[in-house]
Amino acid sequence: MMSVRYLPLWITAALLCLLFGIGGWQFDGFASLAVVSNLFSDNAFLLIVALGMTLVIISGGIDLSVGAVIALSGVAASLLISQYQWHPLLAFALILPVAALFGALMGVLIHVYKLQPFIVTLAGMFLARGLATTLSEESVAINHSFYDAIAEFGFALPGGGWVGASTMIFIVLLLLVIVLMHYSRFGTYVYALGGNSQSAELMGVPVARTTIAIYVLSSVLAALAGIVFTFYTFSGYALAGVGMELDAIAAVVIGGTLLTGGSGFVIGTVLGVLLMGVIQTYIIFDGSLSSWWTKIVIGLLLFGFIVLQKLLSRRTALTTAARSTAHG
Amino acid sequence: MKQTQSCADSLQQARLARYSPGSIKASARYLWPLAALMLLLAVNLLLDASFFQLSFQDGRLYGSLIDILNRSAPVALLAIGMSLVIATGGIDLSVGAVMAIAGAVCANLLLQTELPLALVIAAGLATGIAAGLINGTLVSYLKIQPIVATLLLMVAGRGVAQLINQGQIVTFLRPDFAWLGTGSWLGLPLPIWLVIGMFALSQLLLRRTALGLFIEAVGCNATASRYLGVNDKAIKLFVYAFAGFCAALAGMISAADIQGSDANNAGLWLELDAILAVVIGGAVLSGGRFSLLLSVIGVLIIQSLSTTIIVSGVPAKFNLLIKALVVLLVLLLQSDKFRRQLSSWLPKLRKWRKGDKA
Numbered sequence A: 001m002m003s004v005r006y007l008p009l010w011i012t013a014a015l016l017c018l019l020f021g022i023g024g025w026q027f028d029g030f031a032s033l034a035v036v037s038n039l040f041s042d043n044a045f046l047l048i049v050a051l052g053m054t055l056v057i058i059s060g061g062i063d064l065s066v067g068a069v070i071a072l073s074g075v076a077a078s079l080l081i082s083q084y085q086w087h088p089l090l091a092f093a094l095i096l097p098v099a100a101l102f103g104a105l106m107g108v109l110i111h112v113y114k115l116q117p118f119i120v121t122l123a124g125m126f127l128a129r130g131l132a133t134t135l136s137e138e139s140v141a142i143n144h145s146f147y148d149a150i151a152e153f154g155f156a157l158p159g160g161g162w163v164g165a166s167t168m169i170f171i172v173l174l175l176l177v178i179v180l181m182h183y184s185r186f187g188t189y190v191y192a193l194g195g196n197s198q199s200a201e202l203m204g205v206p207v208a209r210t211t212i213a214i215y216v217l218s219s220v221l222a223a224l225a226g227i228v229f230t231f232y233t234f235s236g237y238a239l240a241g242v243g244m245e246l247d248a249i250a251a252v253v254i255g256g257t258l259l260t261g262g263s264g265f266v267i268g269t270v271l272g273v274l275l276m277g278v279i280q281t282y283i284i285f286d287g288s289l290s291s292w293w294t295k296i297v298i299g300l301l302l303f304g305f306i307v308l309q310k311l312l313s314r315r316t317a318l319t320t321a322a323r324s325t326a327h328g
Numbered sequence B: 001m002k003q004t005q006s007c008a009d010s011l012q013q014a015r016l017a018r019y020s021p022g023s024i025k026a027s028a029r030y031l032w033p034l035a036a037l038m039l040l041l042a043v044n045l046l047l048d049a050s051f052f053q054l055s056f057q058d059g060r061l062y063g064s065l066i067d068i069l070n071r072s073a074p075v076a077l078l079a080i081g082m083s084l085v086i087a088t089g090g091i092d093l094s095v096g097a098v099m100a101i102a103g104a105v106c107a108n109l110l111l112q113t114e115l116p117l118a119l120v121i122a123a124g125l126a127t128g129i130a131a132g133l134i135n136g137t138l139v140s141y142l143k144i145q146p147i148v149a150t151l152l153l154m155v156a157g158r159g160v161a162q163l164i165n166q167g168q169i170v171t172f173l174r175p176d177f178a179w180l181g182t183g184s185w186l187g188l189p190l191p192i193w194l195v196i197g198m199f200a201l202s203q204l205l206l207r208r209t210a211l212g213l214f215i216e217a218v219g220c221n222a223t224a225s226r227y228l229g230v231n232d233k234a235i236k237l238f239v240y241a242f243a244g245f246c247a248a249l250a251g252m253i254s255a256a257d258i259q260g261s262d263a264n265n266a267g268l269w270l271e272l273d274a275i276l277a278v279v280i281g282g283a284v285l286s287g288g289r290f291s292l293l294l295s296v297i298g299v300l301i302i303q304s305l306s307t308t309i310i311v312s313g314v315p316a317k318f319n320l321l322i323k324a325l326v327v328l329l330v331l332l333l334q335s336d337k338f339r340r341q342l343s344s345w346l347p348k349l350r351k352w353r354k355g356d357k358a
Helices: A002-026 A033-042 A044-058 A066-082 A088-111 A117-135 A145-152 A165-182 A185-195 A197-202 A207-233 A244-254 A266-286 A292-323 B007-019 B026-047 B064-071 B073-087 B095-112 B117-141 B146-165 B175-182 B190-207 B211-220 B222-227 B232-258 B270-280 B292-311 B316-334 B336-357
Strands: A154-157 A161-164 B055-057 B060-062
Touching: A002 A266, A002 A292, A033 A044, A033 A161, A033 A165, A033 A266, A044 A066, A044 A165, A044 A185, A044 A207, A044 A244, A044 A266, A066 A088, A066 A117, A066 A207, A066 A244, A088 A117, A088 A145, A088 A207, A088 B316, A117 B270, A117 B316, A145 A207, A154 A165, A161 A165, A165 A185, A165 A207, A165 A266, A185 A197, A185 A207, A197 A207, A244 A266, A244 A292, A244 B146, A266 A292, A292 B146, B026 B292, B060 B064, B064 B073, B064 B190, B064 B292, B073 B095, B073 B190, B073 B211, B073 B232, B073 B270, B073 B292, B095 B117, B095 B146, B095 B232, B095 B270, B117 B146, B117 B175, B117 B232, B175 B190, B175 B232, B190 B211, B190 B232, B190 B292, B211 B222, B211 B232, B222 B232, B270 B292, B270 B316, B292 B316, B316 B336
Parallel strands: none
Antiparallel strands: A154 A161, B055 B060
């Protein structure tokens, strides 16, 4: 059974290695540490958002607001730093609790008022994007010594690779989320909730607290991703991160997490983002393929993984049915 | 839970859903969205005295009301299709991308071939139906969750549209096709007529035959309705194909409107507006009932809201924020728990005010 559970994970990893191998064989400089480290630093914000999305999806929910939260936290950070001369750390200290509050609000609407996550987070997306455009319609540049220091912070790898602050933040968050999801009671609650929320409640899972915490975590991670995005662009823009929620959801699915909830691994999502990143890098290296192929290939990949999940879950269901004679 | 319900329950539920949904009476179901729309229009009248004025020029009516109707045409078409999909308990995220694909197909046919207009339109509609059949097959025969199944086409569809357009914005000069988006007939812009026609046809098809009831039965309980002899898979396939058809029509209107096909922006995020309109119209995403009229009213509410914001002189950047707050309020009002809380607060408030006076 364990091997079936891990199969989507192995397939994603194998595809990742395969594509990377093909790229390395075809193009000079593809299979280098520089490309690998760029993969992480260019996608750091998406990786961070996708961590939160994994949590939400394992719990059986969905969060469409993350792309807008990225924009909101970016705009808020750049305004506080550039216009109000706040120290960046102070600005972050204000933004993260506000994001937590935003997530908590969505969690309350979902749990207490029994509204569907899809529609609540859709409204959340409009709200966050609306707040961001209200704060500033134009892109706000950030000029601060702290940001210069962040940009220079890091260490070089042999072969032109560079591990920057964004990558480090991501790795720390990744470890935290892995511990949270796979080695803590909270993680068990999240899986139980995604498996069957009624059974979870009967088993004594604190459903209200867990649901709200899940959306708080997702919003906080999205806000962190927005901050990391400002490290990348040195600016905040209300239209940043449009459609990023879809990229995150796609990465989670490609990473082998069931969209019905209850099953999946955090590391799978990381592999999913990296696979999407390698596809993009390949298309850039190739030069003759147009960028729209990225979308089509990701769509086909998604399709493949969903069909695979269907086949696997049907097989699991059949084995379970064959084993248990008590329940028909 | 669903499987344990008996067949009779399901039929009863479908009847209830149609004739007296939940605890609200059928008339109340129409009352709230209509009241919201009237309120918005009244606010518009207060802000701008000439709001209801219509003028007749060059054989066409002009005025703010006509403008609202005309602008809401594409989303109204999407919402008609989306209502049926949501009634079966599904959702279709791909309609915006399907709009782009249909627009791209028509634009390229117009540019590169001498095909007669009717064939071009037929090709566009066929594209939409094909896209809908893909969605429907994934949902009903492969049993993929609707949100995921249609996410595929939402992501890949825009890529396909760009592929058809070779990454360019394809423009064409064909007055006969442009007429679909900019023309007028009997004094009204053509998009409005298309919505009216589509609405009337669907209403006839769904409510004069048993199809509408079947759709609602599948949304209430697909397993139970299968035991009753409803082919739930075919019904699901039909609603997605229907939504694809509506999306293609909307895509052609917006392509005709700008006389070109922009694969990146045609119909972008309109699927969200359509879902929102259906929800504002009182449908629940878990399915089981639909009202095309309420969905169209939902669209008009969204469109009037943005017109109100413009008319009131509030800067356009507040548009999204106000929309979000209104949506949240409408969602809360639909929640049973919130209504109960509200009705338990109101007497307390009254008591408190009376106590204050005494």
